[in-house]
Amino acid sequence: MPQILEPHPPCIVLGLETQIGLGLVRELGRAGVTVIGIAYDPDAIGLSSRYLARKLVITQPRSPELIAAIVALGEELGPCCLIAVSEVNMGWLAQNRHAFGRVRPVVPTPETLAMVLDKQRTLQAAREVGIAVPETAEPTSMAEAEALAARFHFPAVLKWKDPNAIARKLGQAGLELLKAEYVYTPAEFLAVAARYQPVGEWPMVQAYCPGTGLGQFFYMHKGQAVRRFQHLRVAEWPPEGGFSSVCDAVPLDQHADLQEQSIALLRHIGWEGVAMVEYRWDPATGRTVLMEINGRYWGSFPLAVQCGAGFGVISYALESGLDMPVLPPVRWGQRCRMVSTELKRLVRICLQPGKIVDRTFQVRPLAEVWRFVRDFFRPGVGYYVWNAGDPQPFYTDVKNLLRKVVRR
Structure with missing residues (x-):
């Protein structure tokens, strides 16, 4: 992990309720950045991270109270950037980007963000650069x-x-x-x-497009992809397709031509910053079809953190007026898991297969259970929330899950 040398401004992270915000806090904190976290939920897992220098809980999302809190941080800390996690927060920040005083939200223009959020417009842009779409x-x-x-x-x-x-x-x-x-x-x-x-x-x-989820990730800066990463989904929730509950880092010498097409698409729409370009890849035919662009940090972001991809550090450095950080090579062959979601997936596959709405999905309970158990002993496996050097968010997550069970 690169070290950000002194002097440098702090960074505000908005959205600590999920593993995405937690991953950003950990990546920035390990690089030596002073991280201030803002959450809407007092039980947000990211609030428990040892890498937070300060934490704020604003229970009214996207409110005048939140604007006032961000402005006050800027007055106290000086010019600094704010990185948000969710699309809803990013849209709100983009619409109010001039309301935060000395704090600069890391967001695209409202027009560019609206285009990426509109799947039809995204698919049309993909057609224009020659990418296959459903x-x-x-x-x-x-x-x-x-x-x-x-x-x-x-x-x-x-x-x-x-x-x-x-x-x-x-x-x-x-x-x-x-x-x-x-x-x-x-x-x-x-x-x-x-x-x-x-x-x-x-x-x-x-x-319907058969295959497996293939995500390609880029940091675009002045029209150039200054960092690349990609993963392949091993398991998803729901089982028939959704978000990654298990994913593998894929070396960049694979799907190289597709990476160039993804970059051409991001250039075509004028995207700057971090983005995930998501495809459905059919290994039987080699065909890839674009599903969507996520103009934000993605659900499996902890895998990129585990592999040293450094997207959060790049965003912080470039948006803070610092030089592009010197990053170590990405570690390939890594796998990342969200065990709580895996357990929910196993229950669906083993006990509730009738609820799987994709009739082409192959239900293989024994193979799924065996892979789940084997992964605990596989080298290079990390976890979306658990980390031995920062364990408290995991305990907070378990506490939150138990509370939900009791309420139900």
């Missing part, structure tokens, strides 16, 4: 949905083009925000489409 349609009425059902090649996955924007409307209609729904026939699609008729908006319809 067959995709977006009905705007029930009549269009009925016409689409007659011509689309099912099976398909239904996704909202901007989940953050639709969540409130769905809630007001008493509907759950589902990240992905699988439909296998026109009739199944029309049944789902009818459910959303009271909202007056419908999810994108995307052709």
Whole structure:
């Protein structure tokens, strides 16, 4: 891990409730950066990290109280940067970027962020640079949905083009925000489409793409990719596809041409800063298809921290006016796990296979249990939350999980 030499300003991290914010705190703290953490939840796991120099809990998200607290930090500490984790926080910071006094949020422009959050616009940009994308349609009425059902090649996955924007409307209609729904026939699609008729908006319809999640990660600075990293998903939650519960670091000599395409896409949309370009890769055919861009730190970020990728340190240094840090080579062959999510996944696979909505998913309970156990003894395995040098967040996480169980 590179050391940031004195003198240097502190860094504020907003969003300590998940392993992502915790990973940022650990990476920056180990590099010698003074880290101030802000959380909305007093039980946020990141608040327990030994690498926090100071912690604040602001229970009203994205509020005038939070703005005032950030401005006060800037007055006390001097010019410094603020790194946020979630897309919702980033959008709020981008819209209010001039309201924080001497604190500079590390966010893209509102226009660039809006483009990345809109999956349809992202897919169109990908087409323009020659990246394969799934067959995709977006009905705007029930009549269009009925016409689409007659011509689309099912099976398909239904996704909202901007989940953050639709969540409130769905809630007001008493509907759950589902990240992905699988439909296998026109009739199944029309049944789902009818459910959303009271909202007056419908999810994108995307052709099902077999394969495994392949994530490519970049730090873009003045149009150049100054750091690269990539991982392959070993296990996901939910099992049929979602976010990584286990992932492996993949050497950069693999999928090299695809990396260049990803960089071309980020340049095309004018992206600056950290980004994840996510694909579905089918090892049987070698075909890769773009799923989305995440213009933020990603859920499996602890793997990048474990491997020494240094994305948080790069962001801090460049946004603080320091030189590009000299980074050690990335450590490959590493695996990272979120054991609590793995256990939930095993319960679904072994005891509730009927709840797995992707009918093509191969249910192999014995193989899944064996891999789960074997990984505890595999060299080079790290964990999303547990770290022997900073154990308290793990204990806080266990306490929070037990509290949820008792409440249920």
